[in-house]
Amino acid sequence: MKCHIVVVGLGYVGLPTALVFASKGFRVVGVDVDQRKVDMLKKGKCYLREKDVAMLLKKVIVEGSFTPTTEIGSSIENASSVIVCVPTPVIAGEVNLSFLEFVLRVISDKVKKGQLIVVESTVPPGTTVNFVKPILESSGLTAENDFYLAYVPERIAPGNSIRELLNLPRLVGGVGPKSTRVALELYRKVNPNVIPCDSLTAELSKLAENTFRDLNIAFANLLAMICECIGADAKKVIELANTHPRVSILRPGPGVGGPCLTKDPYMLLKCGEQVFGIKLIKIAREINDYMPIHTVALIEHALSKLNVPISKAKIAILGVAYKGGVDDTRCSPSEKIISELIAKDATVVAYDPYTEETFGARHADSIEEAVKDADAVVIVTDHPEFMNLDLSLLSKFVRHRVLIDCRRLIDAEAARKLGFKYYGIGLGVVDE
Ligand code: SAJ
Numbered sequence: 001m002k003c004h005i006v007v008v009g010l011g012y013v014g015l016p017t018a019l020v021f022a023s024k025g026f027r028v029v030g031v032d033v034d035q036r037k038v039d040m041l042k043k044g045k046c047y048l049r050e051k052d053v054a055m056l057l058k059k060v061i062v063e064g065s066f067t068p069t070t071e072i073g074s075s076i077e078n079a080s081s082v083i084v085c086v087p088t089p090v091i092a093g094e095v096n097l098s099f100l101e102f103v104l105r106v107i108s109d110k111v112k113k114g115q116l117i118v119v120e121s122t123v124p125p126g127t128t129v130n131f132v133k134p135i136l137e138s139s140g141l142t143a144e145n146d147f148y149l150a151y152v153p154e155r156i157a158p159g160n161s162i163r164e165l166l167n168l169p170r171l172v173g174g175v176g177p178k179s180t181r182v183a184l185e186l187y188r189k190v191n192p193n194v195i196p197c198d199s200l201t202a203e204l205s206k207l208a209e210n211t212f213r214d215l216n217i218a219f220a221n222l223l224a225m226i227c228e229c230i231g232a233d234a235k236k237v238i239e240l241a242n243t244h245p246r247v248s249i250l251r252p253g254p255g256v257g258g259p260c261l262t263k264d265p266y267m268l269l270k271c272g273e274q275v276f277g278i279k280l281i282k283i284a285r286e287i288n289d290y291m292p293i294h295t296v297a298l299i300e301h302a303l304s305k306l307n308v309p310i311s312k313a314k315i316a317i318l319g320v321a322y323k324g325g326v327d328d329t330r331c332s333p334s335e336k337i338i339s340e341l342i343a344k345d346a347t348v349v350a351y352d353p354y355t356e357e358t359f360g361a362r363h364a365d366s367i368e369e370a371v372k373d374a375d376a377v378v379i380v381t382d383h384p385e386f387m388n389l390d391l392s393l394l395s396k397f398v399r400h401r402v403l404i405d406c407r408r409l410i411d412a413e414a415a416r417k418l419g420f421k422y423y424g425i426g427l428g429v430v431d432e
Helices: 014-023 035-042 051-063 073-077 098-110 127-137 161-167 177-188 199-230 234-241 264-270 279-305 333-343 367-371 391-397 412-417
Strands: 004-008 027-031 066-069 081-084 116-119 148-151 170-174 194-198 314-318 347-351 376-379 402-405 421-424
Touching (some): 004 014, 014 027, 014 051, 014 066, 014 161, 035 051, 051 066, 116 127, 116 177, 170 177, 170 199, 199 234, 264 279, 314 367, 333 347, 347 367, 367 391, 402 412
Parallel strands (some): 004 081, 027 066, 081 116, 116 148, 170 194, 376 402, 402 421
Antiparallel strands (some): 148 170
């Protein structure tokens, strides 16, 4: 058995992290405040809907290398390393570091000489040095001399976490060279692809990658709306532009969801409010946040062509999760789309093969149940299950053959041949 690691916070990031270390021979104690989660984990039951995570959990529980607990203090006393993966939510543009602070105060009571403390939670630039370090040093010990402190940003995409933890390059940013070296040694044991840097650079890189992705999607969404205005097809335009070897535009859609892209750009915004052009980040966020409203406008437009007032319409929503292949509904565009439709008195039925969440819409157990008597079918999430929808079967259930394809999963021509009015984000509307 190798040394003992404590992972604090067993959510989307902490749980896979704990399991990966446990599977590589470390003795890992995973701490979470949620007793229900801890009880499930002890029985080898996984609350994340990821096959690899569930399999690894069973394995490490049977092997005895992973111990879930709600007890944080005593587990830290015996640890050689502590990895903190607690949420750092952004509320109304302001980051809330209270969960992080709480954990750090407990750690500072227990921190010992030679221990490595790692923060993986996304934080504003400078947090490791200006916020984390002083709290830990209130113990009387100092970073670099007595204990080691590093920022190692999590970079995993929910749905694919184990593979990414093992393969995606890890940025390892210590508060000094000794901390970087000690943290590199630890992370190298699970992933050979480790890149040394300092904590500030690691913090900024994490925010840069998610903000860049948000900007890129905002540009794709802007292009989509331009194409809708002038009767072009953004999907084709982007496909062609991307044949240029130095261009890589992402896909437009019904909005950007999830807990990362919707929050991390605000952390970058905050640290450069006086910088010329910083509003670029804000505008990108505004564009992406606007897309659910744009989607509702497209639905209303389609219904108006049928002379069905929205208050009398039945709308089937396919997909509630924020992206394809996951059950995660955090900040999902579906939430805003469904609530806007309900506010307009539409009858909304939602189906998602991965989650029971409906955000107030009626729940359907199948696609057929969702689309029964629908005036419009709206594909919101790019789940693989929606890629090959059997439109001829669907057409038997719906009241009107109207398809609004926010992810451009369906072949427009094939849909039209079956008598569907096909609308897509980024597809210039051609109403006969
Ligand atoms: N989306 C689009 N068009 C696209 C790609 C995505 O509209 O072309 C939408 C998705 O549907 C979704 C949202 O953007 O609603 C975000 O999805 P995502 O797959 O882009 O990213 P996340 O939030 O699942 O994970 C991101 C990842 N960051 C990057 O790829 C740079 C992941 O690696 C990070 O670890 C994660 O954020 C995080 O935790 O920070």
